[in-house]
Amino acid sequence: MSTVAFVVISILTLSAALAAATLHRLMHAALTFAVMFIGISAFFFLLGAEFVGLVQVFVYIGAVAVLIVFTILLTRHDQEKTSEFNWSGTVIALAVFVGLLWAIAKTKSLSVAPPPIESITVQRIGDILMTSFVWPLQCVGVLLTAALIGALVLVLEEKPQ
Amino acid sequence: MADLLDQIFIHAKQWLLSFAIGRAPDWIVQIASSLINIGALLGVFLTLFALISVLERKILGRMQNRYGPNRVGPFGLFQPVADGIKMLIKEDIVPTRADKIVHFLAPILIAAAAILSLGVIPYGRNMTPFVIDGGILFFFAVGSATELTVFMAGWGSNNKYSMLGAMRAIAQMISYELPLLITVLPVVMIVSSLNPDKIVALQGNYSFGFIPHWFVFTPWGATAFLLFFVSGLVESNRTPFDVPEGESEIVAGHMTEYSGFKYATFFLAEYLGMFAISGLGITLFLGGWHAPLQFLEFIPSYVWFFIKLSILLFVYIWLRGTLPRTRVDQIMNFAWKFMLPMAFTCVIAAAVWHYTGRGARGWLWSLAVIALVYFALSIFLDTKNKFAPRTYRFAE
16 A cells, blocks of 8 residues: 555656756746655655654745745746756766765665654654753744844835935 | 434444445545545535525625625525536636646645645544644645645736736735744644644633633633634635735736636635634634533534634625725735734743633733733834825836
């Protein structure tokens, strides 16, 4: 059952990723990119990491994809221009892929039998964040607040002279 | 007897499933169970959509001193059937220069997101269609996909009004998602769970046998509920916050280039979104499916849920009949300068309520916190005598 699901989700994710890399119109690429994010969150659900899957949808579809779409809309004017096949990009992508494959094949955890998957509930993540990881959590909170205030300062309306 | 009535739909589902259990493999039973839930959900809410679309026009008509639809069937109740037939046989127009695929997918995805978010709400005792530990998170994760679909509609139509409408819709959705999420936080803090069933369960007791322990009866809960309701109005693009489809300025916003059944799908998605956000409000603040008085508990739980839902929907329609449309910059100012600070105050007030013992003392203290911030904000944001002569920066 889960193998079938894995294959289906893999095909969906990979084809969406391929489409995002090869489609000519940037907006289509951005939208297929969002489909790929959904595929990845489906993987998290399949592995029982419900919280990570939900956050994946929440952050990447709700925020990152919208941000990408807006960036394209506000900056590009040559939407119709078609780009030629990018050889250097392909070579770099292949090199990164081979490097990752080599690194993964070398890890010892591949030969170790995986422990039985116990689903990590949101409750447990909350408990851990509020007890053993409370300081990192606070630091991240301060960082994000600083980023928020910085963004507000950047867009503040200038006083008329 | 009361118990049987309360659980009658659960029994019906078990009875339906009993044909499959033992004869078919487990995964077929599982899929059948999900399909029954989905079917029930769609059946109930599509019927409710049909009903509310005619009731809305009737109520608006009453408020504006006219009849409203009254030709089709008794009291015009068959109006949705006529509307449906009309929408189905209308010509489906796709602009020549539109992006065909994106234009086609947008209404489907927007309705799918709305239906998905309906799935995690507990409609009655043991009646949550999709039980998931992080139900509240699921609701908002699915809801956040709506922005992208609205954008798809606006961009795919290749029309400036569509694009402007989509931009407006996304701008106000993103702005109001923040207060919406933060007003949910106090409830999650107090219950210490993201599970809608647990949130409802904690509101099930009564003080002295007649005051229900709904969160709306605490100062932080009442404030958070009001903020939540206003944010919900904005998220579902309802009047007075329907600038994305302001007819007088940008035709119909992102729905300009849609006709026939696709337009009806947008309409459906808007109403389903309204049901979902009201349902979540009921779950979080209004005690879910619990009865308002203890001796009324013999009435089945789902009846209470739908009574509360109808009241909230009536308030939506009432507001639409009463208030004029706000301006875009007013909506944004209101979100960032008032809603957001008040939402944070709710979180603090809930913490105060918790640490002063969740009783009468905590009630007064949290009221004090909220009143303090409210008055400080009202002094700070007061624009009296501070209106500068209007300058036009972009349209000269």
